[in-house]
Amino acid sequence: MQVGDRVACEPSWHCGACDMCLRGLENLCRNVIFPSFPDNPGAMAEYIAVPAFSLCRLPDSVSFTAGALAEPLGVGLHAVRLSGLEPGQDVAILGAGAIGVSILDVCLHxxxxxxxVAEPMIDRQAYPRRLGATVKSSAAELEAIFEADASHPPIVFEASGGATAFSECLPLVRPAGCAAIVGIPEPDEQCYSARVPRRKELTVQFCRRSRNTLEECVRLLAEGELHAEQYPVREFSLDEAPQAMQAAMNYDGDMIRAIVRP
Ligand SMILES: [Zn+2]
Known part of the structure; x- marks a missing residue:
């Protein structure tokens, strides 16, 4: 790493010493630090000091915007790895925000x-459609498609964090399949019918952020295998950071990420 290098940063810093880190499960580190979370403020700045291990050099062909999107892409890559996806398998994804789109891009790769894809916001339906997905407004509409000819996919990713998304994703999964829970459920306590996953002997795989994904994501971006350059994002200057936050909170238009460019 040289002074002046363009880099992407993994915004999750593990201690390297706890039992989870020593097992190679750095995303589950017991002392993990997330910069810019309330107890670690200050990352929204022109410069910030970060651990060297969290950085990956960006090749000239990868823009800063795509580099910034290596983080949600890493979440997608981690979830797809945990799901055990094999080539030729069908998948369904609930939610077409940055994480859902990243999962779709990685699944296609x-x-x-x-x-x-199930996504209720009309503006967010266009991009996954461009990638070739069948897009409906709700999990129930996808369920109707799958029920018609017993074509339930073996893997369903929940990436919306919707209030009822956990219970809604389970009926979509083929028996003996996997429900990969990536979204952070809100509210935290979730209700579901145990009968559905029990009778189908489903695996429910919870996913926590990402693990060892940054370099692979940057490499796949450089090779044109992942397409973050085309994701519907909007760029803001550092002075416009409050507007960027507001736009993100408002789910403005088709924008799946607000990029602040210092
Ligand atoms: Zn640790």
Whole structure:
């Protein structure tokens, strides 16, 4: 790493010494630091000191915007790895925000066959459609498609964090399949019918951020295998950071990420 290098940063800093780190499960570090969370303020700045291990040099072909999107892409890559996706398998994804879109992009890279997305916001339906997904407004509409010919996909990713998304994703999964829970459920306590996953012997795989994904994401971006350059994002200057936050909170238009460019 040289002074002046363009870099992407993994915004999750592990201690390297706890039992989870020593097992190679750095995302589950017991002493992890997330910069810019309330107890670690100050990351929204022109310069910030970060641990060297959290950085990855950006090749000239990867823009700063795509580099910033290596973080949600890493969440997508981690979830797809945990799901055990194999080439030729169908997948469904609930939610087409930055994480849902990242999961879709990674699934296509790994050879997913048919892809289905449930996203209620009309503006957010266009981009996954461009990637070839069948997009509906709700999980119930996807369920109707799958019920018609018993075509339930073996893997369903929950990436919306919606209030009822956890219970809604379980009926979509093929028996003996996997529900990968990536979204952070709100509210925290969730209700679901145990009968659904029990009778289908489902695996429910919770996913926590990302693990060892930054370098692979940057490499795949450089090779044109992932397409963050085309994601519907909007850029803001540092002075416009409050507007960027507001736009993100308002789910403005088709924007899946607000990028602040210092
Ligand atoms: Zn640790």
């Amino acid at each position: 790994f050879g997913a066959a048919r892809t289905y």
